[in-house]
Amino acid sequence: MNPFKRSPLVIAATTLVYFFLYAPIVILVLYSFNASRANVKFEGFITSFSDRVQMDGSFVEASPCGPFHWYCDLSKNNDVIEAAGNTLTIAFTATIVATVIGTMAALALQRYDFKIKPFSQLSLYIPIVIPEIVMGIGILTLFSQSFGWLNQALNLTGDSRLALGIGTVTVSHIAFMVPFVTLVVQARLQGFDKSYEEAAMDLGANEWTTFWRVTFPMILPGVLSGALLAFTLSLDDFVITFFTNGPGSTTLPIYVYGLLRRIITPQVNALSTVWIAIVFIAVLLLQWLQSREAKPSH
Amino acid sequence: MLQRFRENKSMQGTFLALPTTLWLFVLLIIPLFLTLVVSFGQRSPDGDVIFSFGLHNYIRLFGYSTDCPGGQTSCFDPLYVNILWRSLTLAFNTTVCVILLAYPLAYFIARAHPKRRNIFLFMVLIPLWTNFVIRVYAWMMLLRKEGAINIVLGWFANLLGLDFTPLEMLYTPGAVLVGMVYEFLPFMILPIYTSLEKIDNSLYEAAADLGANAFKTLLRVTLPLSMPGVVAGTILVFIPVMGTFIVSDILGGRQVILVGNLIQRQFLDARDPTFGSAASLILMVMTLIVTYFYTRKFGFGEEIVAA
Amino acid sequence: MTSEFAVEMRDVVKRFVTPEGHEIAAVDHVTMQIKNGEFFSMLGSSGCGKTTSLRMIAGFEWPSEGEVFIEGRPMGHTPPFQRKVNTVFQSYALFQHMTVYQNVAFGLEMEGADKSEIDKRVKRALEMVQLTGMERRRPRQLSGGQQQRVAVARALVKTPDVLLLDEPLGALDLKLRKEMQLELKALQQQLGITFIYVTHDQEEALTMSDRIAVMSKGRVQQLATPVEIYERPVNKFVADFIGESNFFEGRIKSISKDEAVAHIPALNTELKGLPMSRDFVKGEDVAISVRPEKIRIVENKTKGDGLFMAKVLTSVYIGSDTHVYLDLEGIRLKIMEQNRISRLDPSSFYSKDQVVTLMFMPENTLILKKD
Structure with a gap:
């Protein structure tokens, strides 16, 4: 009922x-x-x-593209292509780093006791409880002050001067992505029965082998969903990127924002449509993978 | 050395947690500290920071002004206090609207047939994963004087034989509210769904068995048990709304200035990072205070991770 | 009380559609009458329709066909909160966000009772289940047995005409379960209200019930007192499901009044004076059953009327009894012997391949329909 x-x-x-x-x-x-x-x-x-x-x-x-006129226009737009490239480069690099160090931290926080543990755990909540803009301008201040000081101290000039760019954006993205990876993997580890590892060691595997042959495969779904979450956060990020990007490191959200403040042609809609289509296919694929994993195989 | 590391669990834990902890320390905690230091400083004529110690930025933020009409040396200027208040009320209104919209939907999904639940959730994820900026842009197209809403309203008016003058919706506080609600709705649906889905069917049956009708069951059983989801969702919505500047920038124009816009302009247009830093710290303190009292009253749910 | 029967199910059918799209009848033309003040059990393995029947009485499900009557009134689509029955759930379904007191008070608040009335009745209910002093605890701070008592108190505080219990002791350990069985029975006798109890544990049903409905495949196989169910099962299913039985294949040779003579080809013998509980015809193929504890191993080593020679396959010591498995002309038999004497001496056990003499009385056997 x-x-x-x-x-x-x-x-x-x-x-x-x-x-x-x-x-x-x-x-x-x-x-x-x-x-x-x-x-x-x-x-x-x-x-x-x-x-x-x-x-x-x-x-x-x-161009003779008919109804897809604005899509053809888009494909000829070098700024868009460069921005898309930047977005993906940043997202991939940041996801890999954040997933590796985030998973390590999750293991440490769930399995070990150490001096800085309370501090480590607490710092994970910073990106959740503090508005992004506060982090954004803080990181901007850090970079501009330290770069200014370093450029002067090391006498750097011209192209070798430290400046905002893809590097600063990636490093900043990692900072706000890591906590999400760690929290997701930690949640996965919480439901992890230690007897699997004990069984492996009982059967003669050392800690290293046990981790790679037993623990890691079992937490892999958690690690992957953490990575996926991190990846989408990076793709979607506007605020942190807005404050940490420099010449040549424009990402797609920044590019679209720039267009919105000037004249808007349907090209922006075409770009948005392509984006939505990619997201749609990605989510569909993910659901399909999950449903395949959930079904027992006979 | 290797042997010692192998036996020392505490060392292993520190080693594993170190990269993340260090990263967060350098890129989140040091910047916050720097922001505090800068907020006490002064702006140099070319927009750089002169490190000094003074509370002038905070005093200015709370209404002290030297630029007064009638030759007074100082007076109260409510400009910035108004901005802070506007941000706070907007975040509050947005959160309330989002809860009202998200709850029935989350309830519907949680009570749907398990086979169909994934499809309904999937339909929530699509708009969420569509880029933030693109979503604001979509509302710009809808709300414009020549936009889709006015076109549809025009059709209806025509059908009924009424005169119709297109409504001015873009660049109003209402537009900003709608945009905010749209942007953050999925962040409320997901945690509420997670907590509703956990409620065992036998609890609804027990309530009915003990004499509670549908409305009383909702009030006494469903709502209290889903509070962790509502709390987590509120945190996920309230905090970002307080700090967002894109929505107000694009849908509010120059009409609706929030604390996010104020900070952004200090760093980019006005070039006074010291004042921007002070505003940003006030924003942080405001959100922390609200979150603190809110979570102390309702508890801090684990649903936050689920989203 | 307006009716002789607290609950009556009249030709009730409940159909469900399986995820594969097949329609199945979980409850298939069930009729039963549950008397006022009775401790009534529905017994069966999972999927037999007992829980669905209970849920239809509670009002969580509605019959596809037929009608459920409570106190003589047809229930139709009356929602649970308008029926004078209350349920103790298998999972207890305690509200985790409320204290013990608030859980028990919930149902009374829904009635709109005033505060002092609620307080009085909640206190009395908690006293009844021996939980006085636990009012301010949360359900998750209690042991399984205590949670179970809260669930009982929460249902009883509403003073229902009928209390429905859906495998309420399933989650408890054996010892606690036995204690609670006696307690629930005592509670029912003290209150004098009707209990309808769903269980898959036959010992539990036999211990507590005034009458039992044995169910299988959505149908009631037998509805009778515990003694009748055990001593006079109406078919092979019940004989096998309740306790254990040894079966022989046989054919009826002659019938007189309520006794019969049957021929058992495997043993090449005739059994006389067999009691019959149903109609059989001469020449009909039947199953003859004997309970393991009703077969005795005797010293006498000769074959004769009611005496059979069998070979020991194995014997198992289980403390209070010894179970002996035997081969009787190719038929596998089980018998139970009470350990009246100490078995410390190994020679007191039967050894494998030992030939022994069995005896059972015709009045302890049953003729059942062959299915």
């Missing part, structure tokens, strides 16, 4: 919230096919595949 499950009130509210979540995304995608350069009004879809298409009521020169 469950007399509350099918309450029409709950169903109505649910439908409304899902509509609220998806309406903006649908509109965003729709406008990426807009036959208008100003992208203020929806002028209809681009229908023909010719070199001259009707846009804002008049004919203009265009």
Whole structure:
């Protein structure tokens, strides 16, 4: 029995919230096919595949991509390609480092007793309880002050001067990603029965072998979901990147933000649509992998 | 040496935790300390920091002004106090709206057939994983004078034969609130769902058996048992809303200035990092105080990790 | 009390759709009448329909067909909170966010009772289950047995006409379970209200119940007193499920009044004076069952009426009894002997391949339908 499950009130509210979540995304995608350069009004879809298409009521020169005009435009935009490259480089590097050191810390916090343990555990909560902008300007201050001092002390000039760039963004990303990796892996370790390891050692495996043959495979799903969370946090990050990037290290969110403050063409919508599509496929793939793991194999 | 390391559990633990702890110390704790030091300093004419000790930035933040009408030497200027207050109330309103929207949805998913739960959750994750900036942009397109909402309203008005003048929705406090609610809604749905899903069906049955109807069950059993999720969600929503500047920047224009915008401008446009640092510390203290009293009242749920 | 029966299930069917899409009847045309003030058990292995039946009485499920009556009134789709029955859940379902006191008071608050009334009744209920002094504890601070008592107190405080208990002792260890069995029985006798008790533990059902419904595959196999169920099972399933039985295949040779003569081909013998509980016809193939404790090993080494020679396969010492497994003309038998004397001397056990003489009385055997 469950007399509350099918309450029409709950169903109505649910439908409304899902509509609220998806309406903006649908509109965003729709406008990426807009036959208008100003992208203020929806002028209809681009229908023909010719070199001259009707846009804002008049004919203009265009690539023969038809409805996908703005996607073609996007693929020719070097700034976007560079920003995408930066975003992925930063996300991959930061994820690898954060996952390795974060997993190590989770093991330490869950399995060992040591002097700085309370401090280590407490520092993990900083990114959760402190607004990102506070961390962002703090890190910016750290870099600008220490770089200024180092450049002067070491007499660095020109290109060898320390400056904000991909390196500073990556290092900062790791700082706010690590706690999430550690907390996720720690949660996984909490439900881990020590008798598996004891059994391995009983059967003659030393600590090192036990870790790699027993412990690690069993916590791997936790490590992977921690890594995935870290990766998405990095891809999505705006605030920390905003304060720590420099010339040549623009990421996609920063690039889009820059465009929003100037003239917006449907190119931004095309970019957003591509992004949403990639996210959709990634989440789908992940769900599929999880459901495959959950099913018992016969 | 190796033998000693192998036998010394404490050394092993320190070794494993050291990279993370060091990283967090250098990039989170030292910067906070630096921010504190800078906030006492003064701005040099070219926008650099002159290290000194004074409380002038804080005094200015709380309304002391020397730029007064009528030739007074000092007066109260509520500009910054207003900004702080506006940020606080907006964060509060956003959190309340988000809870009201998230709860029924989370409840629906938690009580759905286990086979369908994943699909409904998946539908929450998609907007969450779509980039933050893109999501604000989507609302910009919706709220504009020529945007989708006005177009739809125009159609309806036309249908009913009414006159319609497009509403000015963008660059208003309401637009910022809607944008904030949209941005942070998934962060509330997930932890509430996690805590609701843990409630065993027999508890609902026990409540019904003891005479509670649907409404009383919700009030006395479901809500109290899902409080850890609501608390975790509130922390995940309230804190970032306090510090976000993109939503207000894009949807509020020059109309809605929050403490995030104030800080950002001090570092980039006004070039007074000392004043920005002071504002940022006040922001941090405000969120910590609110979180402290809130969690002390309701406890700190483990659901925060689940999200 | 408006009706002779506290609860009546009249031709009740409950169908579920399995995840694979098949429709199955968890409860299949069940009819039973539970008298006022009775300790009634539903006994069966998992999936037999006992819990579903209980949940239909509680109101958590509604019958697909048929009707459940409580105190003579048809329940239809009456929700649980409008039925004068209360449930003790298998998992206890205690509210973890409330204290013991608040848990017990919950049901009374829902009735809108005033504070002093609630206080009085909660205190009395806690006293009844011997939990006085635990009012301010949280459920998770209590032992399993204490949690179980809270669950009982929480249901009883509502003064239901019928208390439903869904395997309430399943999570407790053996010793505690036996204590609680006696306590619950005493509580039921003291209060005089109807208990409907669901269990898969036959000893538990036999110990506590006034009457038992043995269920299997959604149907009631037998509904009777514990003695009747054990001594006069109506079919092979019940004979096998309750206690243990040795079965012989046989054929009815003649019938007179309520006694029969049957021929058992395997033993090449006829058994006379067999009691019958159901209708059989001459020449019908039947199963004849004998309980292990009703077969005796005797000193006499000759074959004769009711005496059979068998070979010992193995014997197992279990403390109070010794179980002896034997081969009787290719049929495997089990018999139980009480250890009335000390077995410290190894020669007091039967050895493998030893030939012994068995004896059982016709009045201790049963003729059952062959299925």
